[in-house]
Amino acid sequence: MTILAIHGGAGGDGEWRGLTALDPERVQCMKRVLESIGSSLESGTLSALEAVTQAVELMEDEPLFNAGIGSVLDEDGTVTMDASIMNGKDGAAGSVVNVRRIRHPIRAANAILKQGWPVMLNSEAADNFAIQNGVEAVEPSWLITELRQKQWNLWKEKSARPGATDEDDSVLDHDLEGMGTVGAVALDRNGNVAAATSTGGMTGKPKGRIGDTPIIGAGTWADSNIAVSCTGVGEAFIRTCAAHRLAMRYDTGISLHDACQDVLNAVEPIGGRGGVIAVTADGNVATPFQTMLMYRGVWNNGDLSIGIGPNDVDLDSMDS
16 A cells, blocks of 8 residues: 655635636646656655655745745745655654755755754755755755745735735736645555655745744654644644644544644644645545645545645646
């Protein structure tokens, strides 16, 4: 049994308003990730740990997600990125915070995990470590896309709160808050699970701000039973230790659905509305959210599904 679940961020209020002009490209990216990484998981050529790393790398390479190239801009108009990864088999973890000179923050987190100590590196030290360990270096300006620059311009013009323009596709072609973070969880043929999460944060976030994504137990968690990746307004996920809380609730014997709902109920009153993806070692998978939408997809033993709003996307009609 093999499972791969991915997310590309959750956000928005009100009723689902349908696809934006840019959503088909996001859907095609998710489809490519699920088909390529899912089939490699199924064949046994990828472990759960490498599968979530490669899945997130591919999403970091999609400019329409808020991770890697296409990350949103900080208050000063630059990009800083966070990522973390955890292996359920042995509890090994790695995290980078506020990196700005590498293409794939998740690969840097993976390199930290494999080194074994420390668990987390920050800013220039994290960039230097990553580049020394083979992660591709890029100019900071390479990470900035036209969409994100225009979203930042709009944020600046409106003097809006951080995150207010993160997914406003109309600046090029839903004004949704706090969206675009990417993540993956996987179950491999040996029954091992792993989780990975990567983000550019929130448009206009203050320098030095750290959300839940790079914090083990808040945005990412994996143990021998379950792997979790979260997306939403990070401060609430930090305050509730959301990813770890989900794992502990599941460990009490309640269903995966109920464990996920417990976490979403816990973050909502303190401004953390969002979503989670989770996979268990015995083959259960969940992708719940409490916002207007969440970009999400699942490969489950060869069956593929992708959703944005409340229903799955009709991939056959999108391919035509």
